Amino acid sequence: MVITPTPNYKWNDLGGLYESFYKQYKGYTLKELCTMFIKAEQQIIEMINSYTDVELFQQSERKWSSSTPYNRSMWKWFHINTVAPFKSFRTEIRKWKICKVNKRLFI
Template sequence: MQAYNKSQELIAEIEKAARLFIAEFDSVEEEEKNKRLEGVDRSPMQMIAYQLGWLSLILRWDADELEGKEVIMPAPNHKWNQLGGLYDSFYTKYASYSLEELRDMFEKAVTEMVAWINTLSEQELFEQDARKWASSTPSRWPVWKWIHINTVAPFKSFRGKIRKWKRLNT
């Protein structure tokens, strides 16, 4: 029962942080989604694209491992010490979508992440070395840590960024 509670706590934390983050975009106008402001390192579109990119990568790493494919982390043609190019690929991928579409995609991606977490056993989620991809870096984090560092943590920090962007945009 303990593991169930831990996984459900993780899911609740993800859902709450995601809900608070994406709600900040309610007052952002479509024509301003690409607006960059001094003091904020990303536009509103880039903030959502960043989240979508990482959510997609985590799910891809696990799917590739389960399919017996080589897991390339963080992504093909990108290295951990050169993440700027990876972020640019996220921005390019999602640049043509409206803010409403991006918000819908974000909500669907979070739902997909939660559904995936619900398929994982206690061992797969919380024990070190349960997945090769999660153990492939020197940190050897368990899967839950990869999830947290790429969902809850950035959802919270980017909520601060979009709030600052909105303050500066007035």
């Protein structure tokens, strides 16, 4: 069984998950969001530093990292769940910037 980030969303339909994320955090200021981001980043770094190289880089060292058909090492899961999503966000950010520039031109 493949485990998704939350039971309400499937891997092939994460748009709804993104929308729920935006709704959850829309009331925060940019300063608050940056503080929350830095705190989460520090927690992730501490967690990664708590593992040995063998645990991080060898496949099947931790049960949760090999619980899918892909049997990836832990470092790959950290990458997939922290860095990789930003590739898809780049497109959204570009669209937002273009929309914002176009709005200014036509106001």
